[in-house]
Amino acid sequence: MLSCHQATRLASDAQERPLTFKEKVSLKIHTMMCSGCRNFESSMNTLRKAMQGFASGDHKDITNNNTKKTMKKHE
Amino acid sequence: MTGSTSQAKDKQLDGASQLNDTNYLETLRQQMLKFANLQISDTHLAEDAVQEALIGAMKKADSFGGRSAFKTWVFAILKNKIADVLRKRQRLAEVSELMRSDEDDEALSSLFDKKGHWNPEDRPNRWGDPEDSFKQQQFWVVFETCLNNLPGNQAKVFMMREYIGLDTDEICKEEDLSVSNLHVILHRARLKLQKCLEIKWYDGGKHA
Numbered sequence A: 001m002l003s004c005h006q007a008t009r010l011a012s013d014a015q016e017r018p019l020t021f022k023e024k025v026s027l028k029i030h031t032m033m034c035s036g037c038r039n040f041e042s043s044m045n046t047l048r049k050a051m052q053g054f055a056s057g058d059h060k061d062i063t064n065n066n067t068k069k070t071m072k073k074h075e
Numbered sequence B: 001m002t003g004s005t006s007q008a009k010d011k012q013l014d015g016a017s018q019l020n021d022t023n024y025l026e027t028l029r030q031q032m033l034k035f036a037n038l039q040i041s042d043t044h045l046a047e048d049a050v051q052e053a054l055i056g057a058m059k060k061a062d063s064f065g066g067r068s069a070f071k072t073w074v075f076a077i078l079k080n081k082i083a084d085v086l087r088k089r090q091r092l093a094e095v096s097e098l099m100r101s102d103e104d105d106e107a108l109s110s111l112f113d114k115k116g117h118w119n120p121e122d123r124p125n126r127w128g129d130p131e132d133s134f135k136q137q138q139f140w141v142v143f144e145t146c147l148n149n150l151p152g153n154q155a156k157v158f159m160m161r162e163y164i165g166l167d168t169d170e171i172c173k174e175e176d177l178s179v180s181n182l183h184v185i186l187h188r189a190r191l192k193l194q195k196c197l198e199i200k201w202y203d204g205g206k207h208a
């Protein structure tokens, strides 16, 4: 049984590399029983999306109207 | 490097326009100097660190569409430069404060109990609809604050990975890290960001 520390490490590593079958299964079993790690795992996706939004600079246009040309959404 | 050339061009224009705006760059340089002077208290060394950080940051400037992202990136690099200067001067206590490496380990291990399970008050909660948060300007203010709160090395590596989208090999080569070191740093950065966003945004009720 993984600890939460180990489970969050796997959830983070999953953003970096394909997990092995064994890792995937252990993480799955852990998150089925642990809401904290389940929420952490799903926040990884939110974090990545937020970073993309932040990097694209779209969010700044809500207040800074001097960069209208980037108003279009990157989709 | 094939594919959407127009998007690549837009990106390049954005990056280039930041560097061509002299006023913006000068303001940024002044902010960096102020920060560096506080840390180093040697005007000459502070100026050198700022200069080097700016040059280092420019190499990747094209990757940054937005100014706040670029600023966060520049400051992450600056923190690392300052840490180098302090290390050379044997100001190790200050290095650890700036990089918050020791303190950081403590802060992270305090998230978990001795067996490595979440402390009840640190257990992550369910976040609301992320897409909805992204529409709110205040969310991005909080997000930027949380990024800037990361220790210098974590911020730099995390941004190389998530903003610039460098792959593992490139980052390891550039930062002289092993793959597992890199993964440890990213894991720590994500734990800190998750915690910071949860406290400052999702639990804060600002989005309600």
Ligand SMILES: [Zn+2]
Pocket: A003, A004, A005, A007, A030, A034, A036, A037, A038, B118
């Ligand atoms: Zn857990």
